[in-house]
Amino acid sequence: MLKSIKSNDNILISTSILNISNDIEKINEIDKTSTDYIHLDIMDGKFVANKCEYINKIDFNKKVDIHLMVEDVVGYVHKYKDYKPEFITFHYESNETKIWDLIKYISNYSKVGIAINPSTDVDTLIPYLDDIDLVLVMSVKAGMGGQKFIDISDKINKLITLRKENNYAFQIEVDGGINIDTVNKCKNADILVVGSYITNSDNYERQILNIKNILKK
Ligand code: DX5
Ligand code: ZN
Numbered sequence: 001m002l003k004s005i006k007s008n009d010n011i012l013i014s015t016s017i018l019n020i021s022n023d024i025e026k027i028n029e030i031d032k033t034s035t036d037y038i039h040l041d042i043m044d045g046k047f048v049a050n051k052c053e054y055i056n057k058i059d060f061n062k063k064v065d066i067h068l069m070v071e072d073v074v075g076y077v078h079k080y081k082d083y084k085p086e087f088i089t090f091h092y093e094s095n096e097t098k099i100w101d102l103i104k105y106i107s108n109y110s111k112v113g114i115a116i117n118p119s120t121d122v123d124t125l126i127p128y129l130d131d132i133d134l135v136l137v138m139s140v141k142a143g144m145g146g147q148k149f150i151d152i153s154d155k156i157n158k159l160i161t162l163r164k165e166n167n168y169a170f171q172i173e174v175d176g177g178i179n180i181d182t183v184n185k186c187k188n189a190d191i192l193v194v195g196s197y198i199t200n201s202d203n204y205e206r207q208i209l210n211i212k213n214i215l216k217k
Contacts, residue, residue, distance in 0.1 A: 011187070011215045012036035013208055014065045014173070016195030018145045021052055026199070033205045034212070037065040037086065039175070039193045041145075044070035047094045048143035057082060065191070067115065067175065069142045070094065073102050081109040089113030089136045089173075092120055103131055113173070117141055118150045122158045129168050135159055136193075139186070140176030145195045149177030149185070156188050183214050 014037035020026040021041075030038060038060050045051040048069045064085040070076045073090045080088070088110045090102055099114070106112045113134030114125060118141060125135060137155050140147035152174065159172050174186045175193035186192050192215075198207045 011189065012191045013211060014039040014191050014193045015198050015204075015208070016041055016067075016145065016175070016193050017199065018052060018195055019199045021054065024058065027058060030199070030204055031060050031062055033208050035062060035198075035208055037191070038062045039065045039067060039195075040080070040083070040085075041067050041195075042070060042076055042080065043143070044072065044076070047071045047091065050144055054080075065089075065173075065193075066110075067113075067136065067193075068094075069115075073098075074105055077106055077109060085110045087111045087113045087134050089115050089134060091115045091117070091142060092124060093117055099128060103128065115142065115175070116155075118152065122155050122162075126162070129162060129170060130166065132170050134171050134173055134191075136173045136175055137189070138176050139174050139178065139182075142176075146200075147177055149179075149182040151185055153185050153188070156186065160188060178211075180210055180214060183211055187215065 013035050015030050015035040016039040017027050018041040043050045043052040064083045066085045066088045068076050068090045088106045092114050103112050111133035113136050115136035117138050137152050139150050139152045171190040173191040174189045178192050178194045179197035198204050201207045
């Protein structure tokens with residue numbers, strides 16, 4: 001009999017560089033840490049009020065995890081596909097009627113993720129769960145860094161149950177307000193996006209290790 005392996009035996013960290021998006025030296029410093037992914041938050045000033053872009057292409061050593069907070073998903077995928085990201089994630093709320101088209105389009109370039117804001121129920125994703133690689137559960141409303149963590153542990157648990165019952169393969173990522181006080185609420189996820197807790201510090205690696213040490217316990 002095959003031994004079932006818990007997918008979260010080793011939770012990965014994806015560092016959001018939103019707060020330092022204009023500082024290439026700091027971004028390069030993050031790339032040298034033990035973060036598992038670099039999380040690129042991309043905002044169009046329409047789907048969310050803020051704007052954030054990475055105009056000059058940066059060469060990362062780490063794997064790239066793209067979080068699109070935009071209306072024109074196809075346009076932004078085209079703009080950022082050269083990063084050869086591991087994941088490109090778009091918001092369910094940005095394109096409710098075009099989900100299948102977008103899954104198909106993104107899968108030409110990377111693994112596909114769908115993000116849901118705190119007010120969106122996990123059930124809305126049920127039709128797509130067998131066809132995507134990542135569910136990004138927002139633990140703040142998408143749009144800016146440094147917000148207060150919202151407890152979304154029920155959503156994580158529901159996704160884990162759905163995944164187990166149906167033998168789905170998607171990974172669960174949580175994004176927003178994660179720090180040493182809130183990380184315990186995300187322990188059942190697979191990837192955690194951490195921004196301010198790392199980038200507001202003067203020692204990025206120490207902050208990443210602080211989070212990783214709590215996850216080991
Ligand atoms: C919010 C972004 C997040 C956020 C993470 O819209 O998607 O990636 O900036 O940063 P913190 O950890 O500061 O919430
Ligand atoms: Zn994000």
